[in-house]
Amino acid sequence: MLKTTLTWILTILLALFFIYAGYKKLTGNEVTAQHFREWGYGLWLLHFIGCLELIGALLLLFPATATSGALLLCLIMTGASYTLLSHEVWKTFAITFICLVLLLFAGYLRWNQSWILWVFKLQ
Numbered sequence: 001m002l003k004t005t006l007t008w009i010l011t012i013l014l015a016l017f018f019i020y021a022g023y024k025k026l027t028g029n030e031v032t033a034q035h036f037r038e039w040g041y042g043l044w045l046l047h048f049i050g051c052l053e054l055i056g057a058l059l060l061l062f063p064a065t066a067t068s069g070a071l072l073l074c075l076i077m078t079g080a081s082y083t084l085l086s087h088e089v090w091k092t093f094a095i096t097f098i099c100l101v102l103l104l105f106a107g108y109l110r111w112n113q114s115w116i117l118w119v120f121k122l123q
Helices: 002-026 030-038 043-060 066-086 090-113 115-119
Strands: none
Touching (some): 002 043, 002 066, 066 090, 066 115
């Protein structure tokens, strides 16, 4: 019971975080857009990443797709980590890295409910 409750709390917090992050990117938040321009990325990438973050957040909310959502968001966080490290943005990198670890943990917690196990009959 406690594990289930903590899993849902972690899942909801991560989903809310990525819904917020995706929303900021899709609505063209000026600070976020400026960072993308400074790093040499096109604004199309800002919107693409925002869409992927929203999709990943929604996937997190369903136990059967939570692992897939976590993996999608892990890929995004890996790219974000690379960008932040290469531009020496340490404070934001720490947040990104913590999100990456929490996403891996959330994906692990939901693995036994994943659609992947059902499709490939791995249970």
